Amino acid sequence: MRIALVTNRLSGSGRTDGDRILTLLTDRGADAQVLGLDDLDQPLPDVERLVVAGGDGSLGVAAQAAHRAGVPLAVLATGTANDFATALGLPKDLADACALAVDPDAPTQHREIGLVAGRPYVNAAAAGLSAVASRLAKPHKARLGRFAYVFGALRAGLTAPHTPCRVRCDGETVFDGDAWQLVVAVSGAFGGGSNIGGTRHDDDRLDVAVVPAGSRLALVRHGYHMRRAMLTQQEDVPHHRGREIDVDVPAATEFNVDGDLRRLEPARFTLLPGGVEVVTPGG
Incomplete structure (x- = not known):
């Protein structure tokens, strides 16, 4: 599966978990291109799924980028609160979350995206x-x-x-x-x-x-x-x-x-x- 992996390079999890996440995803057959949150202002590369690793504050921008590209969003909850992931029942274990993120048969659920002051x-x-x-x-x-x-x-x-x-x-x-x-x-x-x-x-x-x-x-x-x-x-x-x-x-x-x-x-x-x-x- 061709994916774009988005990490928040300014966060602690973005620095410490990035290499492990990439390994977990590629070991499960992902062809991953790694992007930062600041790269999402530009069109995504030709991918089948956008995978974001971060806390709740990272998800809005990633969700909007996935919307524009017309691809599903997969969430790896590596923040502090992880309220979005908890509300959706997403795996807390990082290995399990990575396996779900690149599972081609995983179902998707429609979610709404709010906007305030353009964000x-x-x-x-x-x-x-x-x-x-x-x-x-x-x-x-x-x-x-x-x-x-x-x-x-x-x-x-x-x-x-x-x-x-x-x-x-x-x-x-x-x-x-x-x-x-x-x-x-x-x-x-x-x-x-x-x-x-x-x-x-x-x-x-x-x-x-x-x-x-x-x-x-x-x-x-x-x-x-x-x-x-x-x-x-x-x-x-x-x-x-x-x-x-x-x-x-x-x-x-x-x-x-x-x-x-x-x-x-x-x-x-x-x-x-x-x-x-x-x-x-x-x-």
């Missing part, structure tokens, strides 16, 4: 406590791994202020007030194992969920339901679907977009028409 993402863009938690977790990721997000979430829940925001879904205002957190979701996974729940990968819609400001004690309940992928089932959490989501927040507000912190002005969220096919263990 693609596959999981979620969150403002409020999630963004604060991500910033607090960053210095501890090398030591604590995905548990750094738990540490960050606990500190954010105890100390972070709420965020004023106005949310419009297909032009209609669906929330206007203070929020602990808002999430504009594709897969809905974020934060090292959390998920808003209630999303679909085949409805050509984004999901937006808002946790209104209130008692900090209530955050314990909301945190529990996020870990159980049940946030959108809570009566006090507005949940809407639409093709275009606009979010107005103060200019200094950060969004956690698939693990990367960004300031977004304007914060307009849409979907890339057509999405991408992702190689999965089951249909």
Whole structure:
């Protein structure tokens, strides 16, 4: 199988795992051309599949490149949180993931690709406590791994202020007030194992969920339901679907977009028409 192997050369995993991954893939019959994330601005070579090794922050750009080339995307989860891979049930073992990536008979599943400020993402863009938690977790990721997000979430829940925001879904205002957190979701996974729940990968819609400001004690309940992928089932959490989501927040507000912190002005969220096919263990 002819593949393009994409690694994030700036990440620790991109430097340390690259040679092992290439060996695992070629031992299983792959004819691989190795690219970096910065190479994906250019058309892909003549390949049958794009294989990306990295964390969630690498996947949006790779998914968009696979979409443009009209080839399936295979994901090797070598990041810290790996929320996308977890949501799809992809193998955690690197050898197993490589075997799946080059299996010509492996099924694919259609997945949507979100766009914000011209950049693609596959999981979620969150403002409020999630963004604060991500910033607090960053210095501890090398030591604590995905548990750094738990540490960050606990500190954010105890100390972070709420965020004023106005949310419009297909032009209609669906929330206007203070929020602990808002999430504009594709897969809905974020934060090292959390998920808003209630999303679909085949409805050509984004999901937006808002946790209104209130008692900090209530955050314990909301945190529990996020870990159980049940946030959108809570009566006090507005949940809407639409093709275009606009979010107005103060200019200094950060969004956690698939693990990367960004300031977004304007914060307009849409979907890339057509999405991408992702190689999965089951249909």
